[in-house]
Amino acid sequence: MKTAGWFWGFSMYVCLACGPFRTLLADGPTLGLSLDALFDPRGGMWGIGREQFMNRFGGYGFRWLSSGTGNTALARNENLCLLSLSVVEADAVFGDSGLKEVGVLFYSRGDVGDVPAERFEDMVNVTEQRLTEWTGVRPSTVVDTLKTAGVSREARVWTSKGSQYKLEWSVSTGSRSRDAGGIRPEFLRLRCQPADSPDDFRSALKSVAASRSRSVSLAGLKGNVRVEENGDVFISNFPMVDQGKKGYCAAAVTERVMRYYGRELDQHDMAQLAGTSAQQGTDPRSMLQTLRSLGTAFGCKVMVHEEFTxxxxxxxxxxxxxxxxxxxxxxxxxxxxxxxxxxxxxxxx
Known part of the structure; x- marks a missing residue:
């Protein structure tokens, strides 16, 4: 496809006019660091090793979330862009066979602040159009099975020869929106995996079955617990999450716990469901109520061992x-x- 070939050759150079979103949100640079090569429709980057990745993209600001060399590298750089669209953050996930997933966050309320619903809709439309041109295929709609009052989520999936893409966005409505217009944009993000990945993006959005299929075993969880002679208890293999500079500490911690148990629910989902404010943080009671309401859907039981009053x-x-x-x-x-x-x-x- 001509479009893919043009982007591939251009991707490692300076990305011009990187800023339709920054124009909508705030003043930003007109030059950026393009991530296009990581999202190649032909899947040319899948399987590269950690060292090779850092040699090529370390200058973009990617750093390992855990000490040393971990499984996830995260970059927050105001010059990052994808398909000439500005990016809040990008991440790369590695497995035993190398790079297995990449993602970008185009917008989140916690990082950028509130934007009018009309401008957010423009963001979604522009991103959909760019991805369709980039992949050369038409998107399919994914059903949201985790329906919650006041939360509206949508997703589109593109599947090319070498990669699959899932563009996901969400808005709060009604009383959750806290806005006169009744709609508050929450986030817009993109995930990309190999086309033959066992995690088929075309399946239901955050489906209960998909979440439980990634659950870890009881024996595995017990193996993570180590008790020292002095009584200290250590839990290993706990996923790392970077909340950034926003007040998502409770939401980010909850994401770590959910991922530890194999549940795919991130801090932006939790912040929306619990009504987190980027400036004021999260009401603990709201977070507890949210976790309890999600317990059945995600096969989790919430027990309060100690209540902080x-x-x-x-x-x-x-x-x-x-x-x-x-x-x-x-x-x-x-x-x-x-x-x-x-x-x-x-x-x-």
Missing amino acids: VNNFFRLVEKYNREAKQRGLDEIKLGNEIDVNAVFQKMDT
């Missing part, structure tokens, strides 16, 4: 002080202003 916090400090006094350690003194993190750090020392 003001009274429980004071009781914990009293319990610590009794133990500290018996051991001859300094007790924790609480004043009119309490730094909760400092108190917990004191307990850990």
